Amino acid sequence: xxxxxxxxxxxxxxxxxxxxxxxxxxxxxxxxxxxxxxxxxxxxxxxxxxxxxxxxxxxxxxxxxxxxxxxxxxxxxxxxxxxxxxxxxxxxxxxxxxxxxxxxxxxxxxxxxxxxxxxxxxxxxxxxxxxxxxxxxxxxxxxxxxxxxxxxxxxxxxxxxxxxxxxxxxxxxxxxxxxxxxxxxxxxxxxxxxxxxxxxxxxxxxxxxxxxxxxxx
Numbered sequence: 001x002x003x004x005x006x007x008x009x010x011x012x013x014x015x016x017x018x019x020x021x022x023x024x025x026x027x028x029x030x031x032x033x034x035x036x037x038x039x040x041x042x043x044x045x046x047x048x049x050x051x052x053x054x055x056x057x058x059x060x061x062x063x064x065x066x067x068x069x070x071x072x073x074x075x076x077x078x079x080x081x082x083x084x085x086x087x088x089x090x091x092x093x094x095x096x097x098x099x100x101x102x103x104x105x106x107x108x109x110x111x112x113x114x115x116x117x118x119x120x121x122x123x124x125x126x127x128x129x130x131x132x133x134x135x136x137x138x139x140x141x142x143x144x145x146x147x148x149x150x151x152x153x154x155x156x157x158x159x160x161x162x163x164x165x166x167x168x169x170x171x172x173x174x175x176x177x178x179x180x181x182x183x184x185x186x187x188x189x190x191x192x193x194x195x196x197x198x199x200x201x202x203x204x205x206x207x208x209x210x211x212x213x214x215x216x217x
Contacts, residue, residue: 001078001079001080001081001105002025002027002079002080002081002108002213002216003080003081003083003100003105003106003107003108004021004027004080004081004082004083004107004108004109004110004111004213005082005083005087005107005109005110005111005187006018006082006083006084006111006113006209007110007111007112007113007180007183007184008112008113008114008115008198009113009115009117009120009172009173009176009177009180010124010169010172010173010176011115011120011123011124011169012113012115012120012198012199013113013198013202013205014084014113015084016202017113017202017205017206017209018082018084020202020206021082021209022082024210025079025080025213026078026079026080027078027079027080027081027082028072028076028078028080028081028082029081029082029084030069030072030081030082030083030084030086031084031085032065032084032085032086033085035065035068035069035072036050036054036060036065036068039051039068040054046064046067046068046071049064050064050068062089062091062092062095065086065092066095066096066099069083069086069096069099070099070103073099073100073103073105074103080108083096087183088179088180088183089179089182089183090182090183090186093183093186093187107192108192108213108216109192109194109212109213109216110183110187110192110193110194111194111196111209111212112184112193112194112195112196113196113198113205114195114196114197114198115198115199116199117170117173119199120169120173120199121166121169121170122140123138123141123199124164124169125164125165125166125169126138126139126140126141127160127161127164128158128159128160129158129159129160130150130152130153130155130157130158130159131155131157131158131159132150132153132155132157133150133152133153133155135150135151135152135153137158144158194212196208196209196212
């Protein structure tokens with residue numbers, strides 16, 4: 001069983017790389033948001049707790065999130081798990097370590113997708129997608145062949161995310177670094193941290209991640 005964490009700022013491509021690992025290695029992506037949404041409508045005891053907290057507009061506690069992760073570890077058949085959006089704090093990192101140990105597992109690697117902030121801002125602020133088929137474009141590196149028309153499906157419904165602007169992105173980056181810097185030091189001290197170039201081409205990033213994983217097996 002292989003367990004990894006993908007760390008990286010907004011726009012670094014964690015979701016893309018997680019999907020590749022799911023497809024190529026049969027791993028399961030444990031996204032905190034997805035788990036909470038699924039639990040809320042599941043009807044289980046844990047699901048009822050989640051629904052009650054969320055309906056009150058309160059933040060879901062670490063204890064509940066750990067409980068949801070434990071359910072997944074015990075019930076889902078997989079070749080390993082990718083932790084997405086968790087942990088975000090040192091107490092959560094400690095709790096995850098205890099949970100894995102309790103279930104006879106361990107954390108194999110924390111892959112830190114390092115980026116240059118200025119290059120990341122340029123990449124994200126130039127990004128737009130087709131609202132019909134989801135194809136992703138970029139003002140500089142991948143513009144549409146016909147201005148305003150999707151190359152794949154011919155739709156003219158091209159969109160930019162409201163928060164894909166420079167001010168919003170820099171705010172998100174600052175929040176990420178404030179919250180995540182302690183985690184980087186924590187996992188470095190444990191010998192679990194493996195930095196890679198997060199701004200390389202998608203396949204090169206994937207190759208780096210697979211190299212880290214293969215080294216752990």
